[in-house]
Amino acid sequence: MKQFLTFVRKEFAHVLRDQKTLLILFGMPIVQILIFGFALTNEVKNSKMLIVDNAHDRASQQLIAKVEASRYFEIEQSVMSPLQMEAAFREGKIKVALVIPDNFNGDLLHLNEANVQIIADASDPNTATSLINYATSIVQDYQTGLNRNLTVPFRIIPETRMIYNPQLKGVYNYVPGVMALVLMLVCVMMTAVSIVREKETGTMEILLVSPFKPIFVILAKAVPYLILSLINVVTILLLSVYVLDLPVAGSLLLLFAESTLFIITSLALGIFISIKTSSQQVAMLISLMGMLLPTMLFSGFMFPIENMPLPLQMISNIVPAKWYYIIVKAVMIKGLGFNAIWKETLILAGMTAVLFIVSLRTFKIRLA
Incomplete structure (x- = not known):
């Protein structure tokens, strides 16, 4: 029993000295519960309404x-033409937009009935449905308040319209998301693991003393995954168009x-992760969880993202998949x-440049 307790103390000492293990044991549960608690919600709030x-x-x-x-809703009031409103959606x-027609009060007083139009961006069908339901509920609540002391009740009829995805197909939201998820995981994880594997097996040292420059050795490991990922893009688009009936507009x-x-x-x-890690297990863990x-x-x-607290919204800006999804x-x-996506393109290009520069400056030619 004494020997057993000695081994237990030894293992505790190993764990407590390993900062990475402590971070995984205690840091990851705390981070996950906070992120999941604030980010995972089906409630839609703070959406921009015109x-x-x-x-x-x-x-x-x-x-x-x-x-x-x-x-x-976050309200923006404006007098817009239909073309200007469509441009704001695009x-x-x-x-979402709420359009109140001319003579709204007069129609209620003289006809006991009036119409309003609610328009939503249905490229994300779940969010659009929620926004339509929220807006309709507010209109009905206002109608109920008007009819409390009336013999002949007023009727306000919301006319709803879903743009970009009138049939509310989920594929309009999931295909862009799957493209971002697949490309991110395949490129990051496979590149990181393949380079770290060379370190573990000792062949990286042989490659680094070859006539090729070290940067070309690293880039050569990435090129195959670039080509394979482009094939993945073609495959996803073909399935989207011919199987899921989602055209490329x-x-x-x-x-x-x-x-x-x-x-x-x-x-x-992926290259940056491979430079900072020394084992395949660590590289795979960071690639998957990270x-x-x-x-x-x-x-x-x-x-x-607009549902999340401001700190999480700011964190989302450093996630490349967010900009590609947009x-x-x-x-x-x-x-x-x-013209509509140049800002997102510039952000991705800037991220790429920063990652390459940091990777080159921290890359060590001598592994030992």
Whole structure:
């Protein structure tokens, strides 16, 4: 028994001296419970709503005040033409719009009935359905308040419209998300593991003393995964168009160019991880846990980012998949051109450059 306790103390000493193990044991559960607690929610809130008030009468102002009192929407009031409103939807500036027609108050008083229009961006069908339901509920609540002391009740009829995805197919949301997830995991994990494998087997030292420059040795390991990932993009797009009935609304060439940039960003991240790690197990753990969860949680693929607290929204900005997801939805679903996605493209290019520069400066030619 004494020998057993001695071995137990020895193992405790090993664990307590290993900072990485302690981080995994205690840090990961804390981080995961906080992230899952704040990020994983089906409730939609703080979504940007455009209110177009064409009536400017007492009833329309009361309805707008009712919407503003809700915590579900961030209100932007404006007088827009239908083309300007559509442009705001295409650029992602708003998620839903409430259009109040002319003579709204007069229709209620003289006809006991009035219409309002609720328009939602259905490229994410789950969010669009929730927003339509929230907005409709607010209108009905306002109608109930009007009818409390009336013999002949007023009726406000919401006319709903889903744009970009009128049939509310889930594939419009999942295909861009799956593209980001697959490319990120394949490129990062496979590149990191393949380079670290050379370190573990001792062949990296042989490669580094060859006539090739070290940077070419590293890039040569990444090129095959670039080509294989592009094949993955082609496969996903073919399945999307011919099996899932999801057409590519925008430029196919632009979509391939942006996908290539994202793949290169992911490869650069994989190279950076391989330089910082010395074993395949560590590289795989960092690639899976460090890429899988952020891609699923902070890309906007599964949960709307605007629902999250501000610190988590800021963290999402360093996740490359977020920007690629925005690009794919803009090009593939909404049919936008480069003018609408140049900011996201610039961010991905900047991330790639930073990762390559840091990797080159921290790369050690001598492994021992």
